[in-house]
Structures are given as structure tokens and as C-alpha cells.
Amino acid sequence: MYDKDPVRARPPAHVEGWFAEETTVPLPQYIDAERDRWIERHMPRSIGQESPIGTPALRCEVQEQINPLRTPAAPGNRRVVSETTEAAAIPSRRSGRLRTLAAIPCFNEEVAIGSVVLRARQHVDEVLVIDDGCTDSTVKVARDAGATVISHGAQKGKGQGIKSALKYAVGHNYDCLVLMDGDGQHNPGEIPLLVEPILADTADLVIGFRTFDQMPFYRRFGRAVLDVASSTGCSITDSQCGFRALNRKTMESMLGTLRKDDFSTESEMLRIAQERHLRIGETPINCKYGDFDTSTKNPLSHGMEVLGSIFWLAVEKRPLLHIGLPGLAAMLAGIFLLLRFFQGFSETGLVAIEQGMLATLFLIPGTIALMLGLMLALIARMRE
Secondary structure, eight states: OOOOOTTTOOOOEEETTEEEOOEEEOSOOOSOHHHHHHHHHHSOOSTTOOOSSOOOOEEEOOOOOOOTTSOOOOTTOOOOTTOOOOOOOOOOTTTTOOOEEEEEEESSOTTTHHHHHHHHTTTSSEEEEEESSOOSSHHHHHHHTTOEEEEOSSOOOHHHHHHHHHHHHHHTTOSEEEEOOSSSOBOGGGHHHHHHHHHTTSOSEEEEEOOGGGSOHHHHHHHHHHHHHHOSSOOOSOTTOOOEEEEHHHHHHHHTTOOOOSTTHHHHHHHHHHHTTOOEEEEEOOBOOOSSOOOSSOHHHHHHHHHHHHHHHHHHHOHIIIIIHHHHHHHHHHHHHHHHHHHHHHHHOOOOHHHHHHHHHHHHHHHHHHHHHHHHHHHHHHHO
8 A cells, every 4th residue: 555645746637637646655655564674764854855765756647638428437447537528439330332313203103103203212212203284192191201392283294204303403403323123022121233334434334134924925926026126236134114213324215215105115225335335234123013903004905015115216316227127129020020020911911900909009109218318318317
């Protein structure tokens, strides 16, 4: 046990919230009386008198920062010199992530839209619902679930909804746009799967593809036909899937280029991506087809509409290939049949009505198609 020397002690000095206490401790005191008397003879206690024995003093200095909000140290514990209790900086939860927007074009999807919005909000920064002239409670349910809603005021088609989503995403500086349906067929929990290739910078456009065993038979047939019609030399598995993700470069490329307002927008986006040499990736997804069908169009009319739009898109891009060349072939076939008709008439003197009608059926439409292809090619060249 050490006793504090009252002679050498000095009051604490406070400097800018800190205090220091200096203590000089002499030699230990022993219980032995003989040694006590020896200490009294050789160590005078008068103030100001130096001890004849050069005892090294033990200097103890404790510094502690005054902080009234800090919990005091527990008894028996000692604080480290100049200890502070400032909280460490916590990194943001979204640091290093792409700013992602999930856009959902909707027409009368009040049954499933609330669940889709709530689940999508867990994986993106904002959910945008495009009201394409809904007449039910879709808008109210979406807003109650926390989505931002843009209303067209009338039904303008899915393509117009995608254009509105592109405009909103580019205008609000989003790095990634995820497009999905509001009928509950797409799983919002799979959004990270589509965003991952864009985050890794391995794809500009990521399309989800469905396996055939997930789809009803009539949808399998329609998808196979549309995949062939939409294919322009690429190996995309599911060209019509509406669950897809776009990076900033793709959004800017699509914004001023998309023209169709119907369900053929997915095919048009794929064609534009190929023309702009964008990197196209695919990710397997799960698509749910429940007991009730939430599709807004009949599958047959949907397929015919998409086929017609794909045809006219191809015609607009290459009119000579898709109109002029078939027209030339039909015209040549008509000329051949017409020559055979005249040859038969000159040899027999009989008129082969069936052969004449067939020649006319090939010759006239073929000539019109060839002329139309040339005109459209000239217009496309002038537009460029």
C-alpha cells in the first residue's frame, strides 16, 4: 500500500477539458517498528526540507477527456490515456450500388399490383407504375404500396408505357431500369439476378428467359413463332419476355428510337440493341401462371399483333429485302407463266384460263411489291 505524500502533492491543473494529477510516492512503509524509527531519523518531515536519501519518485499521470454524455468507467477499470468515444462512421447501405428504378406499365392490375410493388421496393431505389388508362383501383393500390404513379389518361399501349419509363429514368439520372409486368407473373425477388450482369458491366441489356415447362401449351407455340420472327441472327432464348434490365447506355439508345406503342416493343428493343451493337445477356427466371389469367389481351390477337408489327419493322428497316426482292421473284414467276400461256395459245389456239389467271396473280402483285420496295428504300435513304 502506498500513501500519498502531502508535501510533494500539488493541486490538479485543468487545461481545455483535460485534467492531470501528479503524485509523488515515497518508499513503502513497513509495519516493523525498528525500521519505522530508522525512517523517522533519516527522513525529516518538515516542510521544504529535502530527504537525505535520493529516493526516486514515482510519477503517475492520468489523463481523461471530460464528456458528460459518456458512460463512466466501471469500478476497477482504468481508462487509457487520451481515450475518446467517438462513433465510427457507418458506410451507407447503398454505397457502391447502381441507382435502380423498377417500372411497371399497368392496365387494370389491382389484384396483384400491391404485392408486386411492395416486393420490388426491397431491391430497387424507386418503383414507378405507369397507369395506362386504368379503370379500376390500380392507381390507389399502387400509391398505397409506396409507388410513384404516372398516368396517361387513356389507354395508349404498353410501348407508350415503356417510353414513359425510359423518359423518367433518364430524367432522374438512374443507372439501371428494370421493366416488369404488374400481373404477378414476374417474381420481384429475381430483380438482383437481372441487375447483376449490369452491375458487373458484362451486359447492356439483360432479358429474362422462361423455360417451356413453365408455360401453358398455347403460350409455348406462340412464343416459338415470335422468337423465330424476332430473330435477326442472334441466339436470344426468349425475345418476348417483359422482365428485363437496361443500363444507362441502353436507356439513352432506346429513348429516342422506339416507335411502336403496342406489345411488339420487346421485339423492337431487341432489334435496336442489335443495330447499336449493345451487349445482350440472358438470365433464367421463374414465371408464374396461376389459376386466373391477368393478361389484358387474348393470346391469339396478341400474337397476330406482334407478328404484324415485327413485319412492318423489318420492312421499314430493309424494304428492298423484305418487299422488293419477293416482289421481283413474284413478277418473274408471273412473266414465266404468261409466256407459257401465250405459247400454249399459239400452238393449240385454245385459251388456258387457269394459267392466265395464275400468271396475272403473280405478275401484278409482284410488280407492285417491287415498285413499293424501291420507293420505301429511297425514302429510308433520304431519311438517313
